[in-house]
Amino acid sequence: MNILLSHLLTLEAAKSGQNCAASAVDEDGYDLWLRYRPLAEPRRSAVEKAVRAFVLGAASPTMTAAREELERAFFAMLVKCVPVLDDGAICDGAVLAGTPENLPLISALDLPLSDLGKEGYCVSSLTHDGKRVTAIAANTDIGVLYGCFAFLRHIQTGGDPAKVDLAAAPKLDLRLLNHWDNLDGSVERGYAGYSIWDWWTLPDYVNKRYIDYARVNASIGLNGTVLNNVNAAPDILSDFYLEKAAKLADVFRPYGLKVFLSVNFASPSALGELATSDPADPAVKQWWKDKTRDVYRWIPDFGGFLVKANSEGQPGPGDYGRSHAEGANMLADALAPHGGILIWRSFVYASDPGTDRATEALSEFKPLDGTFRNNVLLQVKNGPIDFQPREPVSPSFGQITETPLVMEFQITKEYLGQTAHLAYLGPAFEEVLKFDTHARGPGSTVSRILKGEIFPQKVTGIAAVANIGTDRDWTGGTFNQANWYVFGRMAWDPDETAAAIAEDWVKMTFTDEAGFVRTVVDMMIGSHETLVNYMMPYGLHHQVATSHHYGPGPWVSELDRPEWNPTYYNRADENGIGFNRLANGSNAVAQYSPEVAAKFADPHAFGERYLLWFHHVPWDFPLTCGKTLWEGLAARYDKGVEGVAQMIASWESLRPQVDSQRFEQVRAFLKIQHREAQWWRDACLAYFSATSGRPLPEGHAEPAHTLEYYRSIHFRFAPGDPA
């Protein structure tokens, strides 16, 4: 049964008393948080009173998108067509949307537009000519569209339709999704089906999904998207694909979403057009200049290139004895004439087996700081390793001072349970953004660094690896949608709280009933810590199985490179566990400011969150709680499993308030999560027990299976595995 009608009939049923199985509400999640549903009385009348007509600025592709969104939303909420007054005459309940240029009326309202910049908006209830109206105003068409979505969110989250007073402007310039989508349709680390880009029917066929993708991103203020995997096929730069990418850019443009592409550094030679891709070779420089000109011919407002170079087998300037700066600057020079941006990833390691992988990115790029062109941005993962359930912040934030930094988060849960595990990333993002690097004294938070408040940045930005695929609900699970949402909201304002954003998401995704909202927000806020507890407590990291990263593999030690092995990170032996990164160890702490280094050197700092990241300690190491580390570890794993059990109980209590399709999916996923949390706990404790030669602590149940059993578990077809 389809969605809007079943909602409508639920309301009808309340009046007429008729009801049957077939009228049951069911939802497939496709609408995400743009979930406009028929309102029940008295809410419906209140909204209808405040939204009697639309008065819109002169048509443009973006204003048309704004008009369509308002029409679509209120048609669905009021189940009636709200008229658009073309003559511009206003009435009580008129909703005015426009800029001073496209709707002169806006100028007359003297709204605080001067502070809003090129993307900001304000939405206000006010009286004009004795008429009570709502104004959605901005300096630009895209600002108006953002304002429309802000107004809709206000309504969707239960705000008073007659009392609106919203004003906001984004705090970061570039707010990007990175798709790790391959040209063959697979998605690296994707757990939501295929790539949503159907390269084969583009450019002729525009799947409605492309438009909805742009709408959804605009609704949370994202303004750029990198279409293809950073492990980039050179083919993306062929006309065959550029024509297709250009069509997507055309579809996205009205929604303020710019297209970027990942490029393979060896494209000139890989495409067979030159003998080399040496950035010092004039022919190579010229090739990139010409190719970039082609790209801009296809996509006049093209955003720029994203590059993964000399990392995990990708080609790069190092192949020719050139530095990352020489490579990046060559591409930056090709982009500069067109106003394009070059985003270079700092995710490199494996320089030599002796060094601590956690130190390599900064060691590599610190000496280059200040040598990059103006239009180069360095994209840095949030932590020094690789999107682990928990990492200390990357030392690059605070130490790279003369090159604009773009934060790279990962929305897709490569290391966090993938499809099924419920882990709301808001608190994890918040932990990183609010972290004080002390780079310029107290208050030098990562958020302020990204905003350019600590070090001058011409351009600011944030990016995240998307979790989007062809699954009907886009993200392979209802709660995975929240991670796309929270990233967008924090990209717009890195100082928003995970809890406030979660509350909006729950209201828009399910219902604004207070008890329901409180219960689900509590589940979400605790979910990340719960996952850390059953996977990698106390600063443990990279304990995952090989290649697909699905499930535990703390014992893995035979991989070619030392830093690929979980044992490299846990360093567990009969005496103790943990990676000594202090001065007498790898001295990674020295990469942080003295204040931060001193705290990391204290094993008990930060509630022992980073204990085993920075310290190798004996199994009997006394924790703040009084337990030994061995006891504490076992307790944390248990706590994680218990946390999932609590989520299951919470969810079960909500059954009457959720449609069956989404309820059952979440329920089934929590069941998987609970089983796998036990797997994580038992497999890790079985290994650490064997390694330490210690029985499990008092009162702790033996693992369900032997260590050999856990070691024997292998999957050949795990999803998202590039291998």
Add this chain to the structure above:
Amino acid sequence: MNILLSHLLTLEAAKSGQNCAASAVDEDGYDLWLRYRPLAEPRRSAVEKAVRAFVLGAASPTMTAAREELERAFFAMLVKCVPVLDDGAICDGAVLAGTPENLPLISALDLPLSDLGKEGYCVSSLTHDGKRVTAIAANTDIGVLYGCFAFLRHIQTGGDPAKVDLAAAPKLDLRLLNHWDNLDGSVERGYAGYSIWDWWTLPDYVNKRYIDYARVNASIGLNGTVLNNVNAAPDILSDFYLEKAAKLADVFRPYGLKVFLSVNFASPSALGELATSDPADPAVKQWWKDKTRDVYRWIPDFGGFLVKANSEGQPGPGDYGRSHAEGANMLADALAPHGGILIWRSFVYASDPGTDRATEALSEFKPLDGTFRNNVLLQVKNGPIDFQPREPVSPSFGQITETPLVMEFQITKEYLGQTAHLAYLGPAFEEVLKFDTHARGPGSTVSRILKGEIFPQKVTGIAAVANIGTDRDWTGGTFNQANWYVFGRMAWDPDETAAAIAEDWVKMTFTDEAGFVRTVVDMMIGSHETLVNYMMPYGLHHQVATSHHYGPGPWVSELDRPEWNPTYYNRADENGIGFNRLANGSNAVAQYSPEVAAKFADPHAFGERYLLWFHHVPWDFPLTCGKTLWEGLAARYDKGVEGVAQMIASWESLRPQVDSQRFEQVRAFLKIQHREAQWWRDACLAYFSATSGRPLPEGHAEPAHTLEYYRSIHFRFAPGDPA
């Protein structure tokens, strides 16, 4: 905007006059032909009068499915809940659905149940106790479910709800889909996205799509599905996957859909459990007995195994010097105690470079005919080569007389334009099924052979390679849905006509407006011949590009095996073109009955449809139409391109009657098809012109590009490519 509501509002708008863009009807194709929509008056009242209440047989999983389908359908069509009378009391407009056992009332109606067998049904309007009712009756619950779908189709296609008189039973026992779905989620030769089986969240999570898949198949009478690719990963037989397959079997069971699995012949050794997979080895025999018992422990009503052996690199008994019969019989013996069936594919070739590939399947299996166990069926592709746009029927039909044959059709359009090309396969299936093999005199049609009317068959069956994936509309395009539909209908009754089935499909998929139906049915009926004309006219075959089979490659001649090369099939040179399969050639004609062989030996027989399949003729060969072959070829290619242009014109004329989403997709796909039809024509004529040393015939435009250009076209990421 969602589907049912927008339909509903279109009706409302007609009354209230209100209307706006947001209320426009839009469709995403997910419902396929089970597209229940609010009815307009006076139709609505007529249906409501005839469907006032349901009286259903005692609940069972299948009867519950029947009840839910009736409730869902009439709720959507009448926009009201039709009550279920539990007390069994009947009233005017009651719809009675059941068997004599689960609804005693049915016995009282003395309906002709005796002819209906285990799966048949009858649906009749009648008067009982002075009440005008509709009876949906059968001998079994599944028969009742099929009857409900028949009743719904009657309503959907505009039948009088008060005058129903339907009775039918399937003419074939096994009606199977073959999924070429890999365990990693990819689909070999799949052009509709990912595999719909999410092995990773099974068995915990039952995606609603699994249930809808079963509903849809039941609605056309399919009763079995092979879940995985015939190029089978041995892993499918591990408990890890069997548990997941068992969950799907549980979901499908109420809908009469049995699960089958493709198995890898080398599983015992490939899974590392035995040193060999030699079918003569007692340990191997025992392994299969044990494994098969496990399978039945997981799936008590498991259908059986499908095997591709010693074909295209797959392992088989030949690897151990055993015959196909020895291999098949070993598996058949393992299945027999459980009532399981072993389906062995006859698709083998490459015995030695000298032989004509077209003859190999029969040469291999004819000597084995009669040596197979009773529960072995031989699955034979419709033609001797491999699902070409047009092939003469496989000689196995008529020559294999003591082994039950299962027809293997291909619904996914591997060689027929893949995603975008509109090619309704009904006429192609019909051409094969109605073909007279003369195996036992005139009238020995393939249809009658399949039904066991020519040679005794204990079990009869038909199968087709599915075109189903995770695309929202299931098949990657609206008209691809029709090929799933027509296969199901012809599997139920191989004697139905493609035209009658197309008419039902159009009415159920779009509208029953007479002019619309006529126009679309005409498009569909002509579409296959149009495709043959622009791809491979006059019996040309296998002229496709390498590996992905996307686009033309008549010049390809360098592949390892001769029979992989298009030049092997076209044999074009300066003198002529075509494959001589007459007595003075490969003598493939000798594999057919004398009557058929004689006709094939006549180049002009069958309207010259098979001319170049059986004959190598000079370029100046005179065709019946008076043209030379070279002129005729050029004319046919043109006719094909022109046919696509006509479909475009027809479709454009229907714009007012189709929702925008489906209209635009079909329009875009036809545009692609038109461009690619020209590509096929120009590339093939450029090659044949160069080969024959002849300019294009008088009045025929030169190809748009040079032959070198066409030869230079390569794709690295074409969909569905197993390479």
